[in-house]
Amino acid sequence: MGTPNGLRPARLKVGIVSGGRVGTALGAALERAEHVVVACSAISATSRRLVERRLPDTPVLPVPEVADSAELLLLTVPDSELPGLIGGLAATGAVRPGTIVAHTSGANGVGILAPLATQGCIPLAVHPAMTFTGGEEDVARLTDACFAVTAADETGYAVAQSLVLEMGGEPFRVREESRTLYHAALAHGSNHVVTLLADSLAALRRALAGDELLGQQIVSDAPGGLAERIIAPLARAALENTLHRGQAALTGPVARGDAAAVSAHLTALDAVDPDLAQAYCANSLRTAQRAHAPREVFDVLTTWSSSRGSPK
Secondary structure, three states, rough: OOOOOHHHOOOOOOEEEEHHHHHHHHHHHHHOOOOOOEHHHEOOOHHHHHHHOOOOOOOOOOHHHHHOOOOOOEEOOOOOHHHHHHHEEEEOOOOOOOOEEEEEOOOOOHHHHHHHHOOEEEEEEEEOOOOOOOOOOOHHHHHOOEEEEEEEOOHHHHHHHHHHHHHEEHHHEEEEHHHHHHHHHHHHHHHHHHHHHHHHHHHHHHHHHHOOOOOOOOOOOOOOOHHHHHHHHHHHHHHHHHHHHHHHHHHOOHHHHHHHHHHHHHHHHHOOOOOHHHHHHHHHHHHHHHHHHOOOHHHHHHHHOOOOOOOO
């Protein structure tokens, strides 16, 4: 596969701080591209097991030794730990000048790497737009993932783009000042989907409990049951339709302007879980705005919300 400006990275010695779900998945993908993960830090037992499974030939070492051994240093710690890690590496001079240092934080660009950049490191922000569970599917999903890339200059962009292409991903640029907005968009479109579906499943389980047909699995809180089988094709169709048709995929009582149905939904949900009803109201209001719903729908939603007060 060709790479930009002929700047295909040489086989790099890769160090990873730390060996959690993201770090080990990226490490495995880089090793498939013939780079070598020479060292990895891992504190928790879960991280150590992931390193053993995904990077069996990689020694687990203290952070300073990982940094010293790397030509490409991946910082895959949680966002809250990133400033302290970078500051510590800079204060101790643990990273050699010329090292490519890439973090995987979605919300941060290369500015956070300034303490290391001033010491001669090449700063990169490379964020895979993908969720990681620790399962075997993580590495495979990287080949379908897009990666947000921010760099300090065109050479950095070329190196980052080449690394992403080698892992089988699709790189795209995000300006330094746009990283927080980019990250917020991803959180809204992925994390909140989990919450929405979890709420939907909870309500569906209450609606179905005790009414199973003969031989049918009893409705319970365990995942993978009847409620999930009901929601799954509907949710997948809604997702695919939205990705392919955009706003035209919107259906349901709000989009149809059925104010009576929306009011009945709120009453039924409120009887089961007032917080869930508040969430339904908030989402319905946003849906009504997108669908340019009739005034009657807005009246039902705003009246119901004001009568309950602000969510706790």
